[in-house]
Amino acid sequence: MTPEATSLGHKHFDVIKCNAGPTVLDDEDPKCLPSKCQREERKGVTYKVFSYSTTLLLTGHCKYSTFPDASSTTKMGNYNQTCVVNDAIAYVTLTVLYTTVLVGGTIGIIIMTLLLYRTNTRSLTTTVVINLLVVHSIFLLTVPFRIIYYVDRQWYFGFKFCKIISAMIHIHTYLSFIFYVAMLIIRYISYFKQKDKIEFYRKLHSVVASAAVWIIIILVIFPLFYVRYGWSSDDNSTGQCFRFHTALRNPAVINLNYVLVVVVVSVICLLLVVQIFIIVRVVKKLRKSALDHQEFWAQLKSLFFILVMIICFIPYHMFRIYFIHHANECYFYNEIFLGITALSCLDLLSFAVQTYFQKVLKHMPCTLTCIC
Known part of the structure; x- marks a missing residue:
């Protein structure tokens, strides 16, 4: 299965599922994928686009973030919704x-x-x-x-x-x-x-x-x-x-x-x-x-x-x-x-x-x- 994809800026990123939370993976550097993360199969699930912290995303050699930005109020799939607040x-x-x-x-x-x-x-x-x-x-x-x-x-x-x-x-x-x-x-x-x-x-x-x-x-x-x-x-x-x-x-x-x-x-x-x-x-x-x-x-x-x-x-x-x-x-x-x-x-x-x-x-x- 092909993982769900979204875009951030002018780059293309794959959305993956990780034990620590949703993660954005730079498709130009597949080595960035943490070992504890696995790709999430689509299976007809509709995912919403996340708002990610570009400060965290663009630091280091591997351009991924294990957490969504705190200001994001939209959630994806089965992601933890116990703290959702407008x-x-x-x-x-x-x-x-x-x-x-x-x-x-x-x-x-x-x-x-x-x-x-x-x-x-x-x-x-x-x-x-x-x-x-x-x-x-x-x-x-x-x-x-x-x-x-x-x-x-x-x-x-x-x-x-x-x-x-x-x-x-x-x-x-x-x-x-x-x-x-x-x-x-x-x-x-x-x-x-x-x-x-x-x-x-x-x-x-x-x-x-x-x-x-x-x-x-x-x-x-x-x-x-x-x-x-x-x-x-x-x-x-x-x-x-x-x-x-x-x-x-x-x-x-x-x-x-x-x-x-x-x-x-x-x-x-x-x-x-x-x-x-x-x-x-x-x-x-x-x-x-x-x-x-x-x-x-x-x-x-x-x-x-x-x-x-x-x-x-x-x-x-x-x-x-x-x-x-x-x-x-x-x-x-x-x-x-x-x-x-x-x-x-x-x-x-x-x-x-x-x-x-x-x-x-x-x-x-x-x-x-x-x-x-």
Whole structure:
């Protein structure tokens, strides 16, 4: 049987079936055919033309690509269709998602800044919240560039700046995760040691501690991401950005992703178990008067931050397991799940709203008693 043929540019290519996905084979160089691939017989099957990445296709001696371009929405034969998504819908979804993050995150930062203005900055918990606020603020500065790209579908700011903007959402995700965990551990230590607060001896100590953390972030984490993140520009043709998934062909990168998934999911689950245990103890101790006690509300606030991690971080990391092996065809799904991690910027806004309702609910039992 003769394999189905299609054309790309001014050249003629054979479409073949490969275990790794559809492949384009240059008929001028038959040696390019990978040993694990076999020609697909026609047998009356109608194939649709693929949109292939010319950057990948025209590199090296063998001009073939084992993956279709991420922007292609048409599929061929029995090719994996679990990640099919319309480009227009994906771009609109990402635009709405990041606009919500930008507006809600900015409002939350302003409100929390006002609330923290008169707060005791010697408290370890307050120090962590301030650092979390800084992380959110830095990330929000990069969001407008993403929105411009998703609206215009064109990147105007160069490849190096694309790397920085793309890396920032990953830096934001894991720094936020670290600060959430630190804050919860401090709260747990305070609860089990029956201390009202854990504080620095002086305000200067909290400033020095925060400065030390940011020196490490600036001198170690940022340069490491800049050098190692997006080491290959093969996925980013002129005018494109946020396409660095070819790095997932590297076994070391794959292993790192698996480690991050296991660590993040395991830590969140462990924190949730501990938090539920504490809340049950507090409710048994206080019983019907739980709503009147600050201890109960403090534990609900801790539970709130765990829920933020569950909603924002777990979906992305669970999907990452699948994405590692389906990087090209699931590009937009990965971008949407990654965008959901940015919703953690809304935590400060939600925290402020929660504080307001706490004050309202604390007066409700008294009001009901007076009415009766």
